[in-house]
Structure formats: C-alpha cells, structure tokens
Amino acid sequence: MSALEQSLLAISERVDRLLDLCRSLQEENRSLRNSQEQLANERAQLIARNEQARSRVEAMIMRLKSLEQNQA
Structure with missing residues (x-):
C-alpha cells in the first residue's frame, strides 16, 4: 500500500468517525430539546396549579x- 493510499485511508477513517460523532451529537441534541420541552410543559402546569391553589386560599380567606x- 502506497503512502498516498495509507493517507487516504486514514482520512476516510477520520471522516467516518466525524460522521458518527455528528450523528451522536444530533441525537443528543434532539433528546435535550425534547427534555427541555417536557420541562417547560411541566413548569407551565406547576405554575397553573400554584395559581389555582393561591386563588382557592384567597377565596377561603375572604369567606x-x-x-x-x-359573627361580630
């Protein structure tokens, strides 16, 4: 195998590793975006529940x- 062929093979292997890394990072990015969306939804639900609880407590206080x- 000539030096040029060895060099091309090494470059090809590096490109394959980079492609694998890109795919892995894309999947990780997709997973992180999904997690972020779920957390944002959970946060919105918690804020809504907190607001409902606050309203109920205020209504009880008024009653x-x-x-x-x-009675006075």
Missing part, C-alpha cells in the same frame, strides 16, 4: 373574613 364579620 373566613366574611364569617368573622357576620
């Missing part, structure tokens, strides 16, 4: 104040 005023 308690109303009962307190009616």
Whole structure:
C-alpha cells in the first residue's frame, strides 16, 4: 500500500468517525430539546396549579373574613 493510499485511508477513517460523532451529537441534541420541552410543559402546569391553589386560599380567606364579620 502506497503512502498516498495509507493517507487516504486514514482520512476516510477520520471522516467516518466525524460522521458518527455528528450523528451522536444530533441525537443528543434532539433528546435535550425534547427534555427541555417536557420541562417547560411541566413548569407551565406547576405554575397553573400554584395559581389555582393561591386563588382557592384567597377565596377561603375572604369567606373566613366574611364569617368573622357576620359573627361580630
């Protein structure tokens, strides 16, 4: 095998490794984007649930104040 053929083979192997790395990074990127989207959805749900709980607590406080005023 000539030096040129060895050089071309080495380059070809490096290109194959780079392609594998690119595919791996693309898959990892896709997975990270999915995770980020899921976390954003979970965060939105938690914010909504927190707002609902806050509203219910405020409503209870208003009812308690109303009962307190009616008894006084």
